[in-house]
Amino acid sequence: MVAISLSKVQQTAPALVNLYKSAGVSLTKHGLDGLRAAVYLVVDHSGSMRPYYRDGSVQALADRVLGLSAHLDDDGTVPVVFFSTDVDAETSIALADHQGRIDRIVAGLGHMGKTSYHLAMDAVIDHYLDSGATEPALVIFQTDGGPLSKLAAERYLCKAARLPLFWQFIGFGDPDSKQFDFLRKLDELAVPGKRVVDNAGFFHAGEDPRRVPDAELYDRLVGEFPKWLVAARAQGIVPAQGTVPPV
Template sequence: MSIDLKKRAEENLINLSKKATISLAKKGLNGQKARVSLALDISGSMSGMYRGGIVQEVCERILSLAMNFDDNQAADVFLFGAKYHTVGEIQKDNFYQFVDREILSRFSLESSTNYAGVMNRIVDYYFPDALSVQKKGFLGLGKKEITVDENKYRNEEPVYVIFITDGNNFDQTETEGIIRQSSKLGIFWQFVGVGRQQFTFLKRLDDLKGRFIDNANFFQVNDLRKISDEELYDSLLNEFPSWLSEARSKSLIK
C-alpha cells in the first residue's frame, strides 16, 4: 500500500511540474534559473493545515515549480514562528512525507509569529554577511538599524522566496527594514496569505516605500485546496518577471 501511495505521489509531482512549465512559458520564464526558497509558518494556528496534509501538498506544488528553476531541482525550506529554523532541501528524492518526517517530527508549533528572523536568515543563507544589524543611540540602546553591503553580491543568480503565512507578525518595523535593505540584493519575496485574515501588513509590504526596486509581492488564498494548480502558479509568478527585468537592469542578478 505504501509503495502504491509513493508511486502515485511521484506521478502527481511529474504532472504538477508539467503544469508549472506551462505557467512559466506564459510568463516568458522558460530557461530562467533561480535559487528557490520556501518559508513556512509554524505558528500554532497553522496546526490544522499541517495535520490535514495541506502543507505537504503546498511543499509538493512549490517543489514542482523549483524543479523548473533550480539547478539541482530543489527548494530550500525554512520555518518561522516565535523563532526561525533551517530545515534543508526538499527534492525529488525526499519529497514524499517530507512534512511529517522533516518538520512535524523535529519541530513543535510555536506560540507567535515573527517574520524578520527567518528573513534575515534567508538573506544570509544566499548572501552571507550582506546584511548587518546595529543598534543606534546612546550606548547602543536605541532602535535597530539594518544596513546592507550591496556591492558584495552583484550578478548573482536570482533568489525567489515563497513565504507562506496565515497571520500578521509582531516585528513589523524590523521586517520593513529587511525588505528595504534586501531590495539592493538579487532576492524577490513572494508573500502568500492563507485564510480570511485581513493581512494588512503584507498588503503594506507590497507597496512599501523607500526601496531600491520593488522586491515583494503579495496575494491571498482563502483555501489552498480550492485554488487550482494553474491559478496558484500564475499568481506566484505574477510579479517575478518584472522584478527579474528590473533587477537585471540594475546589475543585481545575472
C-alpha cells in the same frame, strides 16, 4: 531548456509530474522558460497554522514549489525555513523524498510559537549569500498572519531590495482578516522612497489553499517575478545576461 527534464521527474517524483507540467505552462506564459533561479520556501510554524499542517495544505504547497523549482534549479531540492517566534528549522525538501516530508520535519520541531518574519528573512538572506549563488532567487513566503514586529519585517525587506531576492508572500486563512493588512502594505511600499526596486508580491490563497487550481497558483507565484527581474537588472542587482522576460 528546463533545469530538470520531465523524464527525470517521472523517475524521481512521479506524483509531481502534473505539477511540473502545470508549472511549465505558467513559466512559459510569463516569459520565464529557460530562466535559472534558486527557489526557497519559507513556512509559518506558528500555533494558528496547526490546521494547515493537519489537513495537508503545507505539504501540498511544498509539492507545488518542488514542481516549480524543477524548471528553474537543477539540484532537485528546495531550501526550507520553518519559523514562528524564532527560526524553528532550516532544512530542505527534495524531489526524491517529498512524500510526507513536511510531517517528518514538523515531528522533530518543538513548540509552535508566534510569528517573526524578519528572523526567517534573515535566515534566507544568509543561506543565499553563503551559497555563493549568482542566479536570482524566488522566495515563496507562506504565512497565516501578520508579524510580531512590523517595523523589523519592513526594514529587512527594504534592505534586501539590494539583493537578487524576490519575496512572494502567500497568505493562508480568511481573506478579510485584518492580519493581512500589513502584507498588503508591504506589497505597496514606495519605490525608490523606501526600497530601490519593488522586491515583493502578495496574494491570498484562502481558507483552503489546496482548492486553488494548480494553474492559478503558479500564475500567482510567478506573476510579479518578471517585472522585478527587469527592474533588478536595470539597477545592476541581477546580472544583465540570461533570459530577459517581457513585462
